[in-house]
Amino acid sequence: MMTEESKISIIPFGELRKLFLPLHDKLSQLETKLDKTSSNQVKKYYRNKDLKLLFGISQNTIIKYRNNGNIPFTTIGDVYLYPVEEIDKVLSKNWVE
Numbered sequence: 001m002m003t004e005e006s007k008i009s010i011i012p013f014g015e016l017r018k019l020f021l022p023l024h025d026k027l028s029q030l031e032t033k034l035d036k037t038s039s040n041q042v043k044k045y046y047r048n049k050d051l052k053l054l055f056g057i058s059q060n061t062i063i064k065y066r067n068n069g070n071i072p073f074t075t076i077g078d079v080y081l082y083p084v085e086e087i088d089k090v091l092s093k094n095w096v097e
Contacts, residue, residue: 045074045081 065071072086
């Protein structure tokens with residue numbers, strides 16, 4: 001004989017949907033926020049070869065711009081990195097019409 005505790009109830013799909021839909025919506029919102037923040041946090045950098053190809057300038061010109069403070073940069077070992085966002089700002093600031 002089955003006791004009250006051992007009975008299994010089957011919940012209709014509509015009821016399950018009502019229970020889980022708010023949870024699904026919240027998880028979707030969190031996923032969207034995480035995607036936005038992670039893409040905002042990833043900084044992109046140019047390397048020397050990128051600057052040479054994009055702007056048609058020589059290695060010596062890049063060194064001169066670095067030494068004169070015309071372009072912002074950072075280094076990791078012997079590798080020079082130029083933040084894309086900052087290079088874009090320099091270009092915008094020096095725009096000639």
